Amino acid sequence: MSASVNRLNKIHFMLTTFLALYFLLASKQALFAGGNLLIKNANILTVTNGVIPHGDVLVVNGIIKQVGQNLAAPPGTKIIEANGRYLIPGIIDTHTHIALSGTNEGTEAITPEVNMADVINADDPSIFTALTGGVTMVHTMHGSANPIGGINVVLKLKWGKPSEELIVKEAYPTLKFALGENVKQSNRTLLPGRPQRYPATRMGANAIIRRELLKARDYMAQWDRYNQLKNSKNPPKNLLPPRRNLRLETLADLLRGKLIARCHAYVATEMIEFLNLAKEFGFKIGAFEHAWEAYKITDELLKAGVGISVFIDSWAYKMEAAEGIAYNAAYCTKRGILVSINSDSGERIRRLFNEAGKAVKYGLTQDEAIKLITINAAKQLGVDHLVGSIEVGKQADLALFSEHPMSAYTRCDMTIIEGEVYFDRDQLLKEREAASTKKGGI
Amino acid sequence: MRTMRIFTKTQQNFSRLLFVITALGLSFLFSSLFLNAADTDGKSPKVLAIVNARIVPVVGEEIASGTIIIKDGRIAEIGQNVSIPKEAQVIEAKGLIAYPGMIDAYSSLGLVEISGVSATVDNRETGRINPQVKAIEALKYDSMHIPIARANGIVAAVVAPTGGLISGQSTLVKLDGWTNREMVIKESLALQVELPRIRGSRGGFMGFGRQEATISTDKALAELKELFHKARMYEKRRQTAQKNILLPLPDFDETSLFLLPVVKGELPVMFSVHGDKDILQTIRFVQEEKIKAIFYGVEQGFKVAEEIKKAGIPCIIGSLYDLPPTWEDGYDSLFVNPGILNKAGVKIAFSSSSSSASKDLPYHAAKAVAFGLDRKEALKAVTIYPAEIFGVDGIMGSLEKGKLASIVLADGDLLEFGTKIEKVFIEGKEVDLNNRYTELLEKFKKRELKM
Numbered sequence: 001m002s003a004s005v006n007r008l009n010k011i012h013f014m015l016t017t018f019l020a021l022y023f024l025l026a027s028k029q030a031l032f033a034g035g036n037l038l039i040k041n042a043n044i045l046t047v048t049n050g051v052i053p054h055g056d057v058l059v060v061n062g063i064i065k066q067v068g069q070n071l072a073a074p075p076g077t078k079i080i081e082a083n084g085r086y087l088i089p090g091i092i093d094t095h096t097h098i099a100l101s102g103t104n105e106g107t108e109a110i111t112p113e114v115n116m117a118d119v120i121n122a123d124d125p126s127i128f129t130a131l132t133g134g135v136t137m138v139h140t141m142h143g144s145a146n147p148i149g150g151i152n153v154v155l156k157l158k159w160g161k162p163s164e165e166l167i168v169k170e171a172y173p174t175l176k177f178a179l180g181e182n183v184k185q186s187n188r189t190l191l192p193g194r195p196q197r198y199p200a201t202r203m204g205a206n207a208i209i210r211r212e213l214l215k216a217r218d219y220m221a222q223w224d225r226y227n228q229l230k231n232s233k234n235p236p237k238n239l240l241p242p243r244r245n246l247r248l249e250t251l252a253d254l255l256r257g258k259l260i261a262r263c264h265a266y267v268a269t270e271m272i273e274f275l276n277l278a279k280e281f282g283f284k285i286g287a288f289e290h291a292w293e294a295y296k297i298t299d300e301l302l303k304a305g306v307g308i309s310v311f312i313d314s315w316a317y318k319m320e321a322a323e324g325i326a327y328n329a330a331y332c333t334k335r336g337i338l339v340s341i342n343s344d345s346g347e348r349i350r351r352l353f354n355e356a357g358k359a360v361k362y363g364l365t366q367d368e369a370i371k372l373i374t375i376n377a378a379k380q381l382g383v384d385h386l387v388g389s390i391e392v393g394k395q396a397d398l399a400l401f402s403e404h405p406m407s408a409y410t411r412c413d414m415t416i417i418e419g420e421v422y423f424d425r426d427q428l429l430k431e432r433e434a435a436s437t438k439k440g441g442i
Numbered sequence: 443m444r445t446m447r448i449f450t451k452t453q454q455n456f457s458r459l460l461f462v463i464t465a466l467g468l469s470f471l472f473s474s475l476f477l478n479a480a481d482t483d484g485k486s487p488k489v490l491a492i493v494n495a496r497i498v499p500v501v502g503e504e505i506a507s508g509t510i511i512i513k514d515g516r517i518a519e520i521g522q523n524v525s526i527p528k529e530a531q532v533i534e535a536k537g538l539i540a541y542p543g544m545i546d547a548y549s550s551l552g553l554v555e556i557s558g559v560s561a562t563v564d565n566r567e568t569g570r571i572n573p574q575v576k577a578i579e580a581l582k583y584d585s586m587h588i589p590i591a592r593a594n595g596i597v598a599a600v601v602a603p604t605g606g607l608i609s610g611q612s613t614l615v616k617l618d619g620w621t622n623r624e625m626v627i628k629e630s631l632a633l634q635v636e637l638p639r640i641r642g643s644r645g646g647f648m649g650f651g652r653q654e655a656t657i658s659t660d661k662a663l664a665e666l667k668e669l670f671h672k673a674r675m676y677e678k679r680r681q682t683a684q685k686n687i688l689l690p691l692p693d694f695d696e697t698s699l700f701l702l703p704v705v706k707g708e709l710p711v712m713f714s715v716h717g718d719k720d721i722l723q724t725i726r727f728v729q730e731e732k733i734k735a736i737f738y739g740v741e742q743g744f745k746v747a748e749e750i751k752k753a754g755i756p757c758i759i760g761s762l763y764d765l766p767p768t769w770e771d772g773y774d775s776l777f778v779n780p781g782i783l784n785k786a787g788v789k790i791a792f793s794s795s796s797s798s799a800s801k802d803l804p805y806h807a808a809k810a811v812a813f814g815l816d817r818k819e820a821l822k823a824v825t826i827y828p829a830e831i832f833g834v835d836g837i838m839g840s841l842e843k844g845k846l847a848s849i850v851l852a853d854g855d856l857l858e859f860g861t862k863i864e865k866v867f868i869e870g871k872e873v874d875l876n877n878r879y880t881e882l883l884e885k886f887k888k889r890e891l892k893m
Contacts (some may be wrong), residue, residue: 035539224743296889298890298891315798316554317798318556318558319556323882325882327883331883335890347764348763357860358805358859360859362879407855407858407859408804408809408815409858410812428773432772
């Protein structure tokens with residue numbers, strides 16, 4: 001393709017992008033700001049305290065003030081008539097890559113110095129897409145190209161707000177690890193003359209992580225020795241600090257317990273071996289990501305107290321996903337493992353509630369299934385004291401559904417974050433109607 | 443190449459007659475043998491009676507509590523007051539709902555096992571023009587995805603090749619059989635033609651992560667027109683040469699040869715078509731070429747629903763697990779599309795467009811209901827409508843006397859997540875609902891018991 005055609009394509013692409021963004025940005029602000037709301041006559045699925053039929057929720061300054069029946073609101077409070085629809089806590093996606101302007105620093109196998117908080121893209125339309133499915137919070141992560149990736153970030157999907165206001169500072173700081181086919185690059189065609197990256201096997205993936213953690217241990221020892229000498233009564237005159245290494249500093253934080261590992265893993269063996277690494281080095285694992293063979297090693301996971309963040313049934317897309325059974329989430333839940341369902345996609349995220357709903361097919365009750373995308377997810381991210389259920393004192397992150405959210409027939413009608421409405425289907429339909437009449441109807 | 447024989451009409455009729463006679467003779471000879479085999483099978487007695495079921499026949503009135511008699515694979519009787527033959531094996535279905543089995547109107551079942559492992563992928567031939575490749579000839583009858591789909595109440599599926607401009611011939615199969623050929627309902631269902639996608643659609647953000655269309659719909663249709671013309675000319679020259687031995691036979695042309703059934707109007711074309719303008723162009727093409735057509739994908743169909751209705755072309759809805767083709771259409775355009783098409787009078791059918799997610803067929807239909815499609819119509823769009831579109835409504839797609847007994851017994855709404863599928867019958871035979879999911883689960887549950 002000639003350069004000029006290429007340029008034309010680029011211009012066309014940019015124009016399309018701008019046009020599309022214009023349409024999106026037109027409605028890009030909280031539809032109702034202020035954080036004071038009274039939601040009336042809803043079927044409230046509190047998740048932690050059962051169902052309140054014909055219930056009301058009063059939100060003051062973004063916090064749930066009261067949950068009950070026939071609540072009164074201070075004058076001037078915005079009233080939302082739920083008309084018997086289902087109100088649930090905002091959905092939390094524990095594994096996505098949305099709202100980022102970069103996912104994988106794949107040029108090297110070890111990159112813990114990169115931080116996803118540095119590349120937040122608050123203009124990503126996926127944020128709006130997620131809101132249309134009732135999602136209010138995401139754990140947006142480094143990709144799975146590297147055995148040790150980067151630091152992840154938890155965001156609230158406050159569409160239209162600057163990136164700093166999206167970050168959830170209270171969440172666990174987490175570091176991405178990855179194992180298996182992606183890191184050994186087994187599904188890649190090598191260009192002639194280009195060497196295969198180390199690691200190319202599961203052995204290598206484990207070995208390279210151990211190598212880096214050993215390095216981090218040495219690095220910590222160097223600093224400990226330096227600090228010991230520096231703080232001694234008679235520090236040596238020419239005492240020099242060790243050379244700073246940002247890569248190893250992150251890993252040192254992991255070993256100090258300031259960071260929690262989140263590890264992309266599929267097959268049973270690699271999960272067991274990562275559990276062993278964690279034991280060997282004394283770091284914490286927040287959850288295994290995807291964990292398609294978790295059902296094979298429930299005892300080991302229970303013993304280690306490690307949860308899983310999984311798909312409900314997206315499987316058989318590669319060899320290591322060929323034994324990923326749709327019973328995984330339900331069975332592991334029944335065994336007592338903390339399970340959340342993730343989207344890992346800017347498309348699946350808007351039907352994450354449907355994905356959780358499918359868990360009912362494979363053995364959970366509707367009440368159990370909804371936990372997979374609310375309170376369980378909040379626990380895995382360390383924010384269950386703030387969100388994940390409808391309780392007095394928690395942040396008013398809420399979603400309103402036309403039918404029971406675990407039914408296949410349901411639809412998300414409204415999404416609220418801290419008492420501010422970020423998605424309102426009725427409002428959107430009205431705006432659409434108005435826009436089409438203005439244009440003379442298309 | 444000389445051995446390639448094309449039958450003339452009379453030859454064809456004669457050979458058909460011969461075949462029927464032979465088949466009748468053989469079946470008479472072996473009938474006792476077959477019956478014995480069926481008897482020892484145990485799972486497929488000659489007469490079955492499903493009793494006390496709530497029956498949702500899809501066509502006709504619902505029966506609050508009724509009986510279905512299955513005889514020789516077909517529905518012999520169905521209704522409220524049906525007497526049960528003495529020899530019948532009775533299946534108590536109190537508390538269960540009987541539905542016709544679902545038909546997945548577009549899938550890659552049996553062609554794609556593990557999508558990322560090319561050794562297990564057989565749905566995409568190399569090159570752009572491949573009318574000669576047939577899905578049935580590569581179908582893996584023991585695909586791990588088939589029993590999973592079956593366990594969700596799907597009894598038949600269209601299996602379609604993909605890629606290029608002419609991808610090959612799709613097939614319609616039942617989800618039961620010990621060989622690919624045993625599964626056949628319609629060996630050659632349609633010629634699959636794929637028109638360019640809408641720019642920026644599908645998965646990627648604003649066109650990122652997706653290959654842009656390298657060809658416009660105009661050019662694609664012009665190319666098809668030329669190929670169809672060539673096929674007609676090829677046939678004309680061949681026929682002329684057959685009448686006059688002095689005239690040379692045309693040089694062998696594989697593409698023209700396999701396009702013949704299409705230009706003769708015998709084999710429909712299933713067009714993957716997406717944008718509103720492309721849909722209108724394709725309607726014109728279909729009318730000019732006087733071919734039978736089915737649309738697949740049809741993401742912007744809602745913008746030209748009236749025109750599609752007028753053209754009388756049925757639409758197979760692509761997977762709803764996707765983003766809108768353009769953001770200007772609205773975030774919900776894929777979800778409202780089936781309802782709008784249906785209201786306009788277009789015949790629609792849902793599809794999984796997948797192998798590993800073929801079991802999700804009912805959920806696509808339910809999703810469309812959440813965005814405006816009528817519930818009963820949604821059920822029809824996974825049963826009788828696809829049967830009508832594929833010309834097999836005489837034998838399947840609803841629970842009616844005389845049709846093949848492909849029946850699902852469920853403990854609730856067929857399209858709902860929580861519903862348990864208790865039993866599935868395909869052509870009168872109860873099929874095994876065990877699958878890779880249940881087998882692996884059972885295997886590793888044993889570990890739990892040991893500990």
